[in-house]
Amino acid sequence: MNDAPLLEVRHLTRHFDDVAAVEDVSFQIKPGEIWGFIGPNGAGKTTTMRICATLDLPTKGDVLVNGISVLANPDNARGKIGFMPDALGTYADTTIEEYLDFFARACGLRGDMLAKRIQSVAEFTELGHLMGRMMDSLSKGMSQRLCLAKTLLHDPQLLILDEPASGLDPRARVDFRELIRALANQGKAVLISSHILSELSETCDGVIVIEKGRLVREGKVESLASNVSKNELLNLRCLAKTSDVEIALAEHPGVLKVRESEGSFVIEFDGDEKDIADLLKTLVNKNLSPVEFHWHRIDLEELFLSFTEGTLS
Template structure:
């Protein structure tokens, strides 16, 4: 069963259609990147998933529980980290976490143990008595993640968690998110930093102007966007001859010289690819490198979206 199932949700604010018929699922242990330009409807979708907004149409199931029918039961399974995380004045890290643990109904030893556990998980142990106002942005973000983990939610919804963090804090956050997925949590994470998402996400959902443009693994979406594959090849005889040879072969197009080799687009099947490789090897060119290129999340995003704002 999927941990988070978004079922054809739509939401309107006055005349603005913020979210229009969006559907996707996130499974336990999966990190889904939720990407889209500003005003695409990411935050509205995430707030609907977190029970903070009600969809005009559709529903969201969290562990099979409807956010419309049973919002309180759904909330116990959701850990939501908003983009503008909240922190109280005159409060230490321990007091802050203790308060939210109480707010989530944890009592006695269980509360104390859970607070200690999330402090250890987020490596905040040396700072427990520090006032939140004196923490850096990265530490505040880590504290907010710790708060989100207190009630051990099955689904985590992280809205722009890496925004404004320095490179070290970003790496640390990425590792924490990966570790959480390793614990079997379903994670939906939005970010503008596509390279960041590419490194941690197993799947992505692209949204623009409230409409979903694609969902699935980056490779699967890329296949949906284009049937062509990008391949890099290098020979001992140099790129000129290789380029000429390639352009004479079937299914090859758009060949260009790059890094002493040739990058070309290939539209054939996997069987055709075997034939191509055999032909190149037998052409006496001294083939030393033949590598299909990894699909770039940025390319996928740019090809799926038009960059228009609502």
């Protein structure tokens, strides 16, 4: 597979009067990769994505789509980009078929090719049996699939999806995730935004974390997790009083930091497996009744909090 990036964001900056919505953001996505674009409300995700999709212009910087600049050659770049906005517009008195037909024509498709592409995207998103349904009668899940179908009409190499899973129920989220993975397996590059972080952990090859317009972290999920702490993280819950457990932990060698929440502890620990076994032995000998004691697995939610507030690092 070609290893050149399909999306290359270079020092992207966008100011709205005195608001720095995006400030010097750079990242790349290669064919076949799915990258999560994570950040709280107002972080600059939609602004970045709209510029990548040729819908807005940067104050500084550039975006290359398969090597083509969206500034120098937007018409050429646009044909390679599928942008799914965070809301599907309302179209009264329009069926799914009419909606797809309209956008397929807007992409320049005609004749056999037009019919073939509409059939292909409808099948992929499992909307084939709903082609005659009016758009204003669709559920949220159907609307999102229709929006994705529209985005795929011109068979773009790069997909930019702005919060595609928001408002979907858990089953629909899993279905949507499978569609996105199938598209990446076809060699497309995918940038997908969300502020529901756990939603991205199983979908994405890597994450880009943005806050107040600035890129705070970027990398494969595993490598970000290993950067959070060089020490071991352990989970502990005991039946004994919280204050007694806290005292025992504070006295124990190797315990660097302790966070407690509703009687459960996350312990940052400097030591090997034998030292960890000694810690457990101490807790038992002091009659603190440990009922949970295991390695702590960092999830994306926690990673994100550690980057934006520095709680773990």
